[in-house]
Amino acid sequence: MREVAIVGIGVTEFGEKWETSFRNLFVEAGAKALEDANMGGDQIDEMFVGNMSAGRFVLQEHIGALIADYAGLVGNHIPATRTEAACASGGLAFRQAYTTVASGLNDIVIAGGVEKMTDVGGSETTDALAGAADREWEGLVGATFPGLYAMIATDYMNRYGLTREQLAMVSVKNHANGAKNPIAQYKKEITVEDVLRSTLVADPLRLLDCSPVTDGAAAVILCPMEMAREFTDTPIKVLASTQACDTISLHDRRDFSTLDATVAAGKRAFAQARLTPKDIGMVEVHDCFTIAELCAIEDIGFCAKGEAGKLTEDGQTALGGSIPVNTSGGLKSCGHPVGATGIKQVAEIVAQLRGEAGARQVDAEIGMTHNVGGTGATVVTNILGV
């Protein structure tokens, strides 16, 4: 296996992009990544694009070729592939790209993600996202996607004594970070009271516990480490890229409050990178709901089970804490265009490791990403370093 580096990143502004189409979103992110890598499109050997549900959101399938076409990459007829694992679709694209470069099959590969979610109404979005869980035996009996995470929260709060306020603090912290991120959907700080006053969606989760509906795209460019300095003075190494799966339904899990796929992917990542959680300077975790961030912090191994609420309350996950979590603002404040999220997480860690994160800069040499599909049926983790 070859050492792999990230030499270019590009992320669009996240938000409700009424004026921008699905394909244009991706082209913007891809062009930014190529410009960042001082590279021409002709140099790309292969492309992977994470996308959850263009078929539902914009009635378009066959995303690989479409994106390659509008990104001007069909001249060389490169292989262009869509990857899908619900909200972990972007994570899959990154891991596929990593695998083909590490194996020696390709030299320069672009990994992207895109989702255009605002072209359909709210209940259709809810229904499409319910497809991330088991349509037949969860969705069809009335469990919404927030409802499933709410059941994780009910179980967790009952077992570990997490308070409603501690849960709100996850959202408050992520909004504080997002307020410092120029691409964030909500560049706005909020308070614990704001969260507790927001509309109940699925008890105990309220609107401000939930990540929003977002349009956005992100892209990163990977190449062998030995070639990286042709493109950038600050290549970022991929120290690990791992993936794990679990039961599609929450009701079939060993433990409702532990994502065993996170535990498995995390262990594999630490083994591959020969590191431990103590070596990680910052992490982007999949906070689709506030409870998900707490589970992730524990399941990766940054603290014992049941302690992430206290860790958050003590400010240890904020900028300047012992393990800053979601410096980008996370899915909650930066936004969650589902297919793009896994790539945006990687782009955030790369920006941090290059020292380009502006007001949210963390001083660290190693960072990690954690991307979840469904309620934990797929997890992708990556460890990146300078």
Place this chain on the structure above:
Amino acid sequence: MSVPRYWRKQQNRYRLKGTHCETCGKYFFPPRNLCPTCRRDGKIVDYEFKGDGKVRTFSIIRTASEDYDLQTPFVIAIVELEEGTCLTAHVVCAPEEVYIGMPVKKVFRKIIADGESGVIVYGTKFVPA
């Protein structure tokens, strides 16, 4: 949702019919036609669950998909059946009544209706036992 998709699982949805692996003794609902433990060594047979169980975790759905919109707020729960398997289902009770550990039993109920003249989907819900 197409009619055959409901029809196909009618027995499972109406009667809480799942499956049972005679090799390892595990019970499955939703039904599985391959035992994840024994795989090809498993012997899968149909099994109708007694329908007694308890609430393991729950939520009150306030914002639902279009099919369930008129039913909000409603209680959704993961119910652990006596046979040891868990499933997701409605619990028919007031939102403030439900609690973790609550004993429940199965009932046959209308689940959703496709407008005034469309298909009515029936299935299993749970009520406090």
